[in-house]
Amino acid sequence: MNIKQLEVLRTLLATGSTIATAKAMGLSQSGVSRLLAQLESDLALTLFARDKGRLIPTPEATILARDAENVLLAVDRMSGHAEDLRNGASGPETVRIGLPSSMWENFAPAMLIDYVRAFPGVRIETFFESTTAINKLVEERTIDLGFLRIEGEVGPGIVVDRVASGQSVCVIPEGHPLAELEEVTAKHLRNVPLILIGRQRPNRMALDQAFKRAGVKQLVKIETHTNSSACSYVAHGLGITIISSFYANLYRHLPVVHRPFVPRSTQEFGLARADGVPLSIAAQALSDALKRQIQFSQNSK
Numbered sequence: 641m642n643i644k645q646l647e648v649l650r651t652l653l654a655t656g657s658t659i660a661t662a663k664a665m666g667l668s669q670s671g672v673s674r675l676l677a678q679l680e681s682d683l684a685l686t687l688f689a690r691d692k693g694r695l696i697p698t699p700e701a702t703i704l705a706r707d708a709e710n711v712l713l714a715v716d717r718m719s720g721h722a723e724d725l726r727n728g729a730s731g732p733e734t735v736r737i738g739l740p741s742s743m744w745e746n747f748a749p750a751m752l753i754d755y756v757r758a759f760p761g762v763r764i765e766t767f768f769e770s771t772t773a774i775n776k777l778v779e780e781r782t783i784d785l786g787f788l789r790i791e792g793e794v795g796p797g798i799v800v801d802r803v804a805s806g807q808s809v810c811v812i813p814e815g816h817p818l819a820e821l822e823e824v825t826a827k828h829l830r831n832v833p834l835i836l837i838g839r840q841r842p843n844r845m846a847l848d849q850a851f852k853r854a855g856v857k858q859l860v861k862i863e864t865h866t867n868s869s870a871c872s873y874v875a876h877g878l879g880i881t882i883i884s885s886f887y888a889n890l891y892r893h894l895p896v897v898h899r900p901f902v903p904r905s906t907q908e909f910g911l912a913r914a915d916g917v918p919l920s921i922a923a924q925a926l927s928d929a930l931k932r933q934i935q936f937s938q939n940s941k
Contacts (some may be wrong), residue, residue: 641679641682641683642906643711643712643715644675645678645679646679646708646711646712647665647673647683647712647841648661648672648675648676648679648710649676649679649687649701649704649705649708650705650709650712651664651665652676652688652695652821653695653697653701653705656694656695657695658672658673658676667831673779676688683704685698685700685704686698686700686846687700687701687704688701703776721828722830733762733763734762734764734765734924735762735763735764735765735784735920735923736764736766736767736768736782736783736784737764737765737766737767737783737784737785737786737787737930738767738768738769738773738774738777738783738785738786738787738788739766739767739768739769739774739786739787740768740769740770740771740774740787740788740789740866740867741768741769741770741865741866741868742866742867742868742887742890743768743787743890744766744768744868745868746890746891747890747933747937748766748895750933750936750937751929751930751932751933752764752929754929755925755926755929758925759922759925762922764778767782767783767786770819771788771789771791771859773787773941774787774788774912775788775798775912778798778912778914779796779797779798781914781917783833783881783928784854784913784919784920784923784926785911785913785919785923785926785930786812786911786912786913787803787909787910787911787912787930788800788909788910788912789884789907789908789909790802790908790909790910791838791841791842791843796911797914797915797916798912798913798914799912799913799914799915800910800911800912801910801913802908802909802910802941803909803910803911803930803931803934804886804908804909804910804934804938805886805906805907805908805909806884806885806886806887806888806889806907806909806939807884807885807900807904807905807906807907808847808882808883808884808885808900808901808904808905808907809882809883809884809885809888809898809899809900809901810824810829810880810881810882810885810899810900810901811871811874811880811881811882811888811891811896811897811898811899812824812874812880812896812897812899813874813875813877813880813895813896814815814895814896814897815879816880816897817901818832818880819897819899821899822899822900822921823899823900823901823902824899824900824901824902825854825901825902825903826850826851826853826854827854827856827930828878829851829858829859830856830857830859831854831859832859832860832879833859833861833862833878833879833880834859834860834861834879834880834881835860835861835862835863835864835870835873835874835878835879835881836858836860836861836862836863836881836882837863837864837865837866837867837870837881837883838923839863843884843907844904847882848931850903861878861879862878862879863929866886867883867887867891868878868890868891869882869889870883871883871887871888871891871892871894871896872894874894874896875891875894875896882901884907884940885898886907886909888900889937889938890937891923911927911930911931913927913938925932
């Protein structure tokens with residue numbers, strides 16, 4: 641028994657003839673007769689009496705037609721739901737994404753503008769956390785995907801796809817004397833107020849070592865823990881920061897300039913998800929939206 645046979649039963653009861661049924665379903669008359677015969681064989685019941693070329697529904701056909709209608713309605717609902725899932729009208733109740741804290745102000749809203757229009761039936765939950773916390777949230781499957789800096793080993797059961805990179809840059813207030821340089825070294829920053837991020841983090845520890853090798857004692861004016869706050873402090877003339885160009889590019893609208901910091905270092909960023917767990921259509925679309933916004937934020941001038 642299959643869906644096409646049930647459609648033949650429903651249409652035959654509505655039209656009363658194989659000719660009309662064939663026309664309505666886009667089949668040949670012999671095709672309709674064959675499907676009806678197969679259905680009767682599968683059910684081991686006679687559904688229509690044949691009388692001088694006419695088909696007369698038996699009481700059993702009338703009873704089973706109600707079941708057939710319910711099955712076909714369920715199939716229609718399933719097809720409609722599948723279409724809604726494809727086009728974004730519905731989906732999982734919530735899609736959860738983890739992002740670094742510095743991406744809440746401009747990046748995340750820009751990423752979601754088109755997404756919420758394309759997926760009106762999906763609720764988005766955003767988590768703004770550190771790389772360590774995002775890694776744990778993905779590992780525990782609290783979130784569907786997370787954007788993070790690639791720092792050593794990731795947690796078990798996690799796949800990270802590299803999606804961006806950056807170079808260390810000095811973020812300097814416009815008009816500052818160091819803005820005249822093509823690149824900045826630790827020696828240029830002797831006695832310059834610094835705004836530094838993330839004590840005890842791998843990148844901060846590497847930066848501290850670069851100053852130590854250069855024989856320069858850091859004049860740390862402000863310790864902070866987000867790239868966004870560091871750039872804002874720079875814009876207000878409170879000092880100079882050294883961060884990844886990836887984050888610096890998110891704050892081009894501020895009155896600051898970027899100069900490469902020497903010795904040069906590269907930062908890698910990835911999109912983490914649980915290994916062996918396919919993303920839903922809605923979650924995959926959010927992943928794609930994030931990648932598009934990354935490309936835009938890093939290429940726009």
